Amino acid sequence: MNHRTLKADTGGTPIEVRGLTKRYGTRAVVDDLSFTCTPGTVTGFLGPNGAGKSTTLRILTSLAAADAGQALVGGRRYSDLTDPARTIGVMLDATALGRGRTGLETLRLAERTLRMPAGRAQEVLELVGLADAARKRVGGYSYGMRQRLGIGVALMGDPKVLVLDEPANGLDPEGIRWMRRLLRSFADSGGTVLLSSHQLREVQATVDRLVVIDQGRLVREGTLEELTTARGTRVGAEHTQTLLAALQSESVPHTARADGLVDVELAADDMGRLALREQIVLTSLGPADAGGLEEVFFSLTGTTPSDTTAAERGPATIA
Missing domain, CATH: 3.40.50.300 (P-loop containing nucleotide triphosphate hydrolases)
Known part of the structure; x- marks a missing residue:
């Protein structure tokens, strides 16, 4: 070059x-x-x-x-x-x-x-x-x-x-x-x-x-x-807004996903203790899996692979 x-x-x-x-x-x-x-x-x-x-x-x-x-x-x-x-x-x-x-x-x-x-x-x-x-x-x-x-x-x-x-x-x-x-x-x-x-x-x-x-x-x-490396725990709750409020109150870094789950920068056992203390009913609890950039993008924006594929077929006309 x-x-x-x-x-x-x-x-x-x-x-x-x-x-x-x-x-x-x-x-x-x-x-x-x-x-x-x-x-x-x-x-x-x-x-x-x-x-x-x-x-x-x-x-x-x-x-x-x-x-x-x-x-x-x-x-x-x-x-x-x-x-x-x-x-x-x-x-x-x-x-x-x-x-x-x-x-x-x-x-x-x-x-x-x-x-x-x-x-x-x-x-x-x-x-x-x-x-x-x-x-x-x-x-x-x-x-x-x-x-x-x-x-x-x-x-x-x-x-x-x-x-x-x-x-x-x-x-x-x-x-x-x-x-x-x-x-x-x-x-x-x-x-x-x-x-x-x-x-x-x-x-x-x-x-x-x-x-x-x-x-x-x-x-x-x-x-x-930072955006494509998995950290912490992916968690679901019966009442997501209650979970988000508790995480905010405890100053726990977290990201709400478009699929309703939440990625939390806590180990799974620490997340379980927080939920028990706050009387939050969890529906899922497991390791976060960032996947590739596509997975991160779809989870952050709520779009689907078909949306992006369609956009790639020709020149973009986007806002």
């Missing part, structure tokens, strides 16, 4: 979302959302259809205005950046690229607009694997080729941050491996990556950290290991 092409500021540029809220009418599409993406990491931004991911990314890139809160890149709003494309590279919709231009013309236009050195367009074309299609019109590109070109446009300014919405859509297995290596190289050189995707298996193979949202709210945030 060309290190110079994937240059990132060694000081690092974080993404910070603080209390972000966006309403359409009476519905909060994004609801008091806060999370951070740190330099040197690839963060997966996950949620079911309509969770608020695309709206969050649009606010982050000043394509939509927040009703409350902030979305910052290096401590500044996108619209306040002096040279935004040299700070943050963005791909939200590769299908929006002009179909009448060739791939090379598309990148040369970006080269001139960003005042990049002559030859940068050709360099990026080679980086994204489109050198052989440089003079082919974008309208004749496959969807996967347009994805590569969209990532190329995002990289044109040698940014410190990459924000990509569904970047793996349309890529074949070789293209997915290429994207994984590219993002890893970018992060390892000090860059910050935030990517939204429905392709959970690919996310698990690519990211360091996860931000999971549902109905506009943060559900879980942490490292991939």
Whole structure:
């Protein structure tokens, strides 16, 4: 991988979302959302259809205005950046690229607009694997080729941050491996990556950290290991709300699952003692089994594998 092409500021540029809220009418599409993406990491931004991911990314890139809160890149709003494309590279919709231009013309236009050195367009074309299609019109590109070109446009300014919405859509297995290596190289050189995707298996193979949202709210945030490593006990109760209240009262870390069970950071015998003391009738008690990222995602959001599979069949059109 060309290190110079994937240059990132060694000081690092974080993404910070603080209390972000966006309403359409009476519905909060994004609801008091806060999370951070740190330099040197690839963060997966996950949620079911309509969770608020695309709206969050649009606010982050000043394509939509927040009703409350902030979305910052290096401590500044996108619209306040002096040279935004040299700070943050963005791909939200590769299908929006002009179909009448060739791939090379598309990148040369970006080269001139960003005042990049002559030859940068050709360099990026080679980086994204489109050198052989440089003079082919974008309208004749496959969807996967347009994805590569969209990532190329995002990289044109040698940014410190990459924000990509569904970047793996349309890529074949070789293209997915290429994207994984590219993002890893970018992060390892000090860059910050935030990517939204429905392709959970690919996310698990690519990211360091996860931000999971549902109905506009943060559900879980942490490292991939933290979210997919089982800890403690999975418990069911005759009255789940009574159980949750007792855990809250005792300050016991816990996660309520969409299937009605609760993962509790207590050993099974300690959980049994707490239930006995609080006179809570348990219906199940056993070790927590985090499973893979898919299992974690479905349990946190209440979606089903068929929901996600349907979303992966084509370009995402999500809130």
